[in-house]
Amino acid sequence: MDLQLSVEQQLLDDSLRAMFGDHAGLDRARAMAGSIDRDLVTRLDDNGFLDVCAEAGPIEAILVAERASEAVAAAPIVARVLVGPLAGFTDLPPLVGLVGSADGLVRYAGHCDAYLVLDGDEARLASRDDVDVEPVQSRSAYPMGRVRVRRSESMGPGSGHPLRRAWQVGIAAETGAMSLAAVEFASRHVRDRHQFGRPIGSFQAVQHRLARSYSMAQATRWLARRGAWHHSDEYHTAAAATFACLTARETYDNTHQVVGGIGVTSEYGMTEWTMRLLALHAELGGRRAHARRVAQSRQRLG
């Protein structure tokens, strides 16, 4: 067991942090509202970051996922960098969307070159020309839509399970990183904001909400990393997604509560994370669906 990043992983993480620092972040996310950041994806592609999973491994892919998510990158990077490769898809175009059911809502629907489709026990690949997209208005901070698949290529019987597991890991990776960023954002707020003659962050009631979210977000981050490493193990991947949903909710509630009125404005920016957490919390059936899979896979293990 070794939880430290290797020297190469640390270097990768440093360059990712620099790249997303320069080319993503809150202002950029706001500027991209309802759209997709193609420039960022091209930049990642040019630098070889989209294919780190095959070339280096799942931990490297999850580092990209984490940095993209904390920087609220306005593109389905996690689907392309982590979910697709872990599910066994190769040679994917830069922009891929994830379709969970026939009438489910899909993030970045209409903006992607291809879609990975979970169709019961099967995973399928559909190109943009083979789907119809009905845009759906949503407050979730993602461009959303329903994707109706006309034609697709099956990855074979049973291929749906790896896709679902990889997707669960992706949900956890995004949730962990976004929650940590949202908690950091809210912490900055409560350090600066004074009421009753003192920073509101000096009130224990405020501190404890943020501390609780921070702990759960850390746990989610590490469950996602473990899920990526053990991505063929349903118990691990479903546990990661279940805990991610708990964390998303906890972080949503706690960060909004301690930031107060300004937190609900578009101008302040915190909703860039929290509205995305709302969407992640619901994906693939949400917490209950993931939790049932945890229980079922545990019984199979037993």
Add this chain to the structure above:
Amino acid sequence: MKLDWTDEETEFRAALRASIQTNARPGWTLDDRDMPEPADVEAVKRFCAALGEDGFLTPHWPRAYGGREASPWEQLIISEETWRAGEPRGGQYMNTNWIGPALMAHGTSDQQAQYLTPITKGEVNWCQGFSEPDAGSDLAALRCRAVRDGDTYVVNGQKVWTSYAHAAEYCFLLVRTDPDSPKREGNTILLVPMATPGIEVREIPNPYAHHLIHEILFTDVIVPVSCRLGDENRGWDIVRNALANERVGIARHAHSEHVLDRTVSDATNHGVDVDDPSVADTLGMAYAWCEAARAMNYVAVAERISDPHGSRPMAAVSRSITGPMEREVAWACQEVLGDQALAGGTEADRQVVTGTTAMIAAGAYEVQLDLIGRLCLDLPRGK
């Protein structure tokens, strides 16, 4: 980063599991860990002696003290496997995790010779005499007094909530030696034989478990100065270090997971449909909490390896997940089993004990959250 056990670690776990299987008393549970009966005290000693013989009691200790400097990961594996088995070491996990190391760091050679070998042979039980009626979370407010009188100290006062006190040969006792100095100074550690005249141990009745908690009364107890650990009035630093070691890597998740497994089979036997979506949902959530606790436990161990002398914020994070995990598991068992959970002797029933105490014993949950606020989020101190 490699999130797998190495072959050596896997072999170590398998050998340890076999040793536990061979040496633990059949049917051992977490209730027995409190050693309510004399036979349990003996069972703990026999088990620890056998574990020591097999090389699994103190392998993480330095070679000079009979260990082989096994990695903190192996120490964690020991905790996982013993917790999974209901902790048949009783309170002796304290000996190996922090009392022994405190003796190595601060003890005289005579003290080391006297106390360390019995620990490595599993022959001795210790208890931790820190908390007092008016000094719980605010431990530095302790008042149990030790007054120097030539070559001895005379101890008067009270300790409370003490685990294992009825079975212990020694107490790792924190006393106030200078009442006039600031709270964190003026405290001293004494290694006190529990058979010393003037010590009275009383079990504190409770609806949870026999001999779960005790109070210890000290009336004119004479303790030789040679029983002092480290310098006079410098006990706080020793305690702080000891608590840091005490609180890292306690693998409660391994036990809770086992409790859930047992509850599933108990529920099935009572005709509960564990595949019912609402039941599976409850169980799945509780298992996910166990995994979260496991993940952060590992992070805390990694932090201990990479930054042994730092403030170790991840230890507080780990504990702030582990405590609620015990509660989630306890309530999940209640929900899944319904009224059957009230029948004594099931794992679900026992989990009520640990679900209730895990967020209090060894430091309240809120104190951990305070630490996280300060160390991880840079939040300002309250007034």
